[in-house]
Amino acid sequence: MLKIKKELIKQIADQGEKGYPYEICGFILGKIDYESNIRTALEIYQVENQNKERANDRFEIDPKDYLKVEEYADSKDMQIIGIYHTHPDHPDRPSQTDLMFAQPDMSYIIMSVKKGKAENWRSWELVGNRFEKEEVDII
Numbered sequence: 709m710l711k712i713k714k715e716l717i718k719q720i721a722d723q724g725e726k727g728y729p730y731e732i733c734g735f736i737l738g739k740i741d742y743e744s745n746i747r748t749a750l751e752i753y754q755v756e757n758q759n760k761e762r763a764n765d766r767f768e769i770d771p772k773d774y775l776k777v778e779e780y781a782d783s784k785d786m787q788i789i790g791i792y793h794t795h796p797d798h799p800d801r802p803s804q805t806d807l808m809f810a811q812p813d814m815s816y817i818i819m820s821v822k823k824g825k826a827e828n829w830r831s832w833e834l835v836g837n838r839f840e841k842e843e844v845d846i847i
């Protein structure tokens with residue numbers, strides 16, 4: 709389960725609309741309670757989409773950005789609890805590529821941006837080897 713502030717969803721929407729028609733991406737930082745399996749999002753951190761050729765329907769994160777964000781999260785006593793990205797003119801469902809790079813115990817927020825306007829979004833989590841809709845609590 710993901711707990712996330714409305715404000716962070718708004719930030720993702722703003723970034724997604726600004727980045728349209730390309731996919732934007734970033735990290736969700738916060739805390740994980742492994743016992744209850746609740747992830748609480750406290751901040752988001754946008755990174756550059758490294759896939760320039762197919763930025764309209766793919767995203768790639770530089771390993772250096774991964775490290776940088778991990779260090780930042782560490783310094784603020786947080787963890788990387790997920791990754792968010794947008795789907796310009798596509799639904800908020802994960803693609804095959806999204807599945808290929810997914811890791812367990814992470815929240816994957818996908819926001820659909822249609823004609824430049826952020827619409828639906830959903831959070832997904834890996835269960836076994838497929839994505840399932842994650843329960844979200846807006847706090």
Ligand SMILES: [Zn+2]
Nearest residue numbers: 793802803806
């Ligand atoms: Zn995707």
